[in-house]
Amino acid sequence: MPSAIVLVQNASPSTITGFHDQLSNELPKILNSNWQFEFKIFKNNPFSRVDPSVPTPTTFLYTLYLSYFPQKIISITNNSTSSIITSVAVSSSNDIKTEYDSDGDDDEVRKPDFDVPASHIMSNASTGLSNPWDSVLTSKLQSLWTLRQVIKGDNGNVYKLHVNQLALTIPDAVSGEPTTVTLSGALIIKTANCFLHGSFKGFLIEVEFTPSDGQIVESVMRKVVLRGLMEHYKFPLGKLCLERLNEYENVEDKYGDLCHQYAQALQF
């Protein structure tokens, strides 16, 4: 499931409505008309040192909250090669997927993935009264991390396009020669307006492509495929971030990659 972020920094109202019209022509399924995200940037506290005379190199810690991934906080640092997800939700038998979308897609159904297992609380490893991780960082870890920026995204749309036997001419990953690939799958596009402490900072587009054949496209191919799709659907030009958190890792770290891309895109 390769993902990417495009941040259109000099977006005008017409860029936003234009892109909406453009996508509407493809007859997408509009999944959720109001999603939000909150991205927090923490910087290491310069007064915390190994030795008072040796300054500590600057590091950043990021936390990402996505409204479509409720009660979870994704966190990485700029030195991380893997992410962590914290949860305040407890899984219970009520969370078993009962309702599906009419077409069998379950994008809207809350999955119990990454919830706190009940046995974890039963064993007394947790009191069951968790705090969101970003609030623990701001309240108890101030000696190590200070909150620098909070970037909020709202007024967003979520579009789902069914890509069906789309022939794309993209440069080959190895030789660079133009080759034609046929793609089928689901393309989910989420758009949001970004605000840094109240001022508009750009139009953010989050793209995710899930090939229907379940193939996990290798790192290099991911990028060309996504670039090809963005070109095909005439995405507005902007800062494109499609690096993965750990390019050499074969295990899928979807949320880690996404958090890394937010971190790359939202640097002001």
Added chain:
Amino acid sequence: MAPLPVRVHTLLAMPYLKYYPKVEPGKVNQIEMCKIRVQREWTLADWEDHTPQIRARSVVHNERLGNDVWTIQLSDIPLAGKRSTTSQAIYESTITSGNVLPYLTVLGYKMETEFWVQGHRFFHNRIIIELTRIFVANTETFQREMGERENKTPEKIPLQLLDRSGQFLVRAYVNVAKMTDVDALSRANTELLLLQAELAGLFDLAMPDRMCMDGRVATVQEKP
């Protein structure tokens, strides 16, 4: 509610940096550094009981254990003043995906020690009565086994009781969701005092020393 077993595997981590606040006249520096506890369920699969020998997996030899569900817990020093029960703010967050060990390192923490808690929990109204024993790694037996096994690390390491006399620690407490919920706090206080009176003679429940429950790390004062 039926009693529940207590089985917790805890890592105690300390910040590896020291906090050197800039001392400015007229400015009170309130920022403190805290130790953190990182806890996971000590699962049955992870527990080998050949009484008196109990064994468990340790993160020192199993980096992969870091991928389990772990809860990070920090606590304030218990509230000061003349009180009849101890009350302490606890902050926690549960990591449900990803490896906690490299994250702890980038967060600024290193593991200090690890211990295992086993016991029982009983529920009386809102009060939780906990009877527990603490186990730590038995380094002597571990060294001997390592010698016998030609330095091949066993999957589970031998443990021993921290308190060799085998006594249980009894703790009676109430979890309150919000520190600001004064009503709930005073209700808990009353309930605990009632329990203390009821159990007098069976267990003499007493308030622990506030300083023993201090989760902070001493701040270094910058030399002028």
